[in-house]
Amino acid sequence: MNKLVKGVLLILSYLGIRPEVFFQNLRHAPAYVSEFFKFSKNRGEWKIKLYPILTDKTDQSGKARGVYFFQDLFVAHEIFRANPHRHVDIGSRIDGFVAHVASFREIEILDIRPLENSIFNVQFVQADLMKPQPQLKASTDSLSCLHTIEHFGLGRYGDPIDPDGHIKGLDSMYELLEPGGTFYFSTQIGPSCVHFNAHRVFSIRYLIDLLLNRFQYELQSFSYIDDRDQLHENVELTEELIQSNAGCKLGCGIFILKKRV
Numbered sequence: 027m028n029k030l031v032k033g034v035l036l037i038l039s040y041l042g043i044r045p046e047v048f049f050q051n052l053r054h055a056p057a058y059v060s061e062f063f064k065f066s067k068n069r070g071e072w073k074i075k076l077y078p079i080l081t082d083k084t085d086q087s088g089k090a091r092g093v094y095f096f097q098d099l100f101v102a103h104e105i106f107r108a109n110p111h112r113h114v115d116i117g118s119r120i121d122g123f124v125a126h127v128a129s130f131r132e133i134e135i136l137d138i139r140p141l142e143n144s145i146f147n148v149q150f151v152q153a154d155l156m157k158p159q160p161q162l163k164a165s166t167d168s169l170s171c172l173h174t175i176e177h178f179g180l181g182r183y184g185d186p187i188d189p190d191g192h193i194k195g196l197d198s199m200y201e202l203l204e205p206g207g208t209f210y211f212s213t214q215i216g217p218s219c220v221h222f223n224a225h226r227v228f229s230i231r232y233l234i235d236l237l238l239n240r241f242q243y244e245l246q247s248f249s250y251i252d253d254r255d256q257l258h259e260n261v262e263l264t265e266e267l268i269q270s271n272a273g274c275k276l277g278c279g280i281f282i283l284k285k286r287v
Contacts, residue, residue, distance in 0.1 A: 054080035093278045094122050096257040097172055100249065101210045102126035104282065108208060110168030116155055116199060117174035124148060134166075138185050154185065156194040162202050169203045170210040171195075173278065176226040192226060193236070200241050205287045209243060215250065215279040216271050230268045230279060243283035251278040 038045065058078055066074060098119060105113060105127055114134045118124055120141065127133045128147035135141070136159075141150045153159060156178055177183060179191015188194065203209055218229045237243050249259045250272045261267065271277070 051078075051080045054084075092255055093251050094119060094173065096251050096255070097212055097278055097280060098123035098126055100257065100259070100280065101170060101172060101212070104210065105168065105170070106130055108168065110166075110208065112166045113168040113170070114166040114202060116169070116171040116195075117177075118170060118172040120145070120148075123170070123172055139183055155198045156185065156188060156191050157198070159198055159202065164204045165202055167204050167207040168210075169199060169207065171199060172210070172212045173214070175211070176213050176228070180220070180223045180225070182223045182225075196236065196241065200285070203285045205285055207285050208246070209281075209283040209285065211237070211283060212278055212280040215277045216275045227276060228279075230263070230271050233279060233281070234263070234268065237281060237283060242286055244286060246282040246284055248282075249280040250274065251280070253277055 055078075058080055062074075062076075102123055109131075112134070113127065113131065114136065115124060115127075117135075117137045117139075120135075124133060124135060124145075128145060132147045132149065134149045134151070136151050136153045136155060138152065138154050140152055175192045175195055177185070178195040179185060179188035181187050185191065199209065213233070214225060214227045215230055215233070216227045218232055219227045221227065238245060245263070247260045248263050249257065249261065251257050252272065253274050253276060258272070261272075272279070
C-alpha cells in the first residue's frame, strides 16, 4: 500500500469512514443472511431483532496483541513482584494497566483528565503534572507513567501547550519519588519527532540522556515492544540498539529505573 492510499485512508478514518471495515462486512453479509433464515425456520416463540456482527467468526479467541496489552501486563507483573509500600501512577490506561494493578493492590492515580467512576482499589486525584506538586514531594517508593509523557504539552487532553511539557512532567515525577524508589516508565521510541497534536516519538539516545544524565536515575532494566508488537524483555542497551532505536519507527521503550539515594 503506497503512501497516497495510506494518507487517504487516514483522512477517511478521521471522518468516521473506514472502507476496509465496509468491505470486510460486505464479504461476510451473504453468510449472515443465510444463517438468519436457517435460524428463523426453527426459532419457536423467540422474537428476533437484527443485530449483525459479521466478522467475529474469523477472529482469534482474543486480542492478545498490541503495545498496550504487552506493556500493561509486563509492568503490572513487575509491580506485583516488587510489592512496594505505595504505588502512584501518572496518566496510564485505566482500562488496562491500572485495572491490572488494582486487581491485587491499591493504586493512586494522578491525571489531568477527570475520572467520574469510583473504582475498587483506585484512588484518583486530578492534577497537572507539568506544574510542580510540592505537597507530594518524596511521597512514594513506586511510581509509574506508561505511554503518557509523549502527550504532555500538546493540548490533546486539554493540557496547556508547552514544547517542554514532557521535561516539566518528568521533573514533577522525579520529585514525587523517594530516594531509592522505583520508576516504571514507558514511551514511544523511534526517530525523534512530534506528531502534532497526537504524540511525540523519542529516540532511545534522547531518553537515555534525559533519564540517566539529567535526572541521574539508575537503569535497572530496559525492554521494548517493536513495530510488529513483539515484546523483548530485559535486553542489553548496546550502542547498536541505541543508534537503531531497536529497529523501531513507532515502538515502545519500557524503562525500569531507580532514583539514586
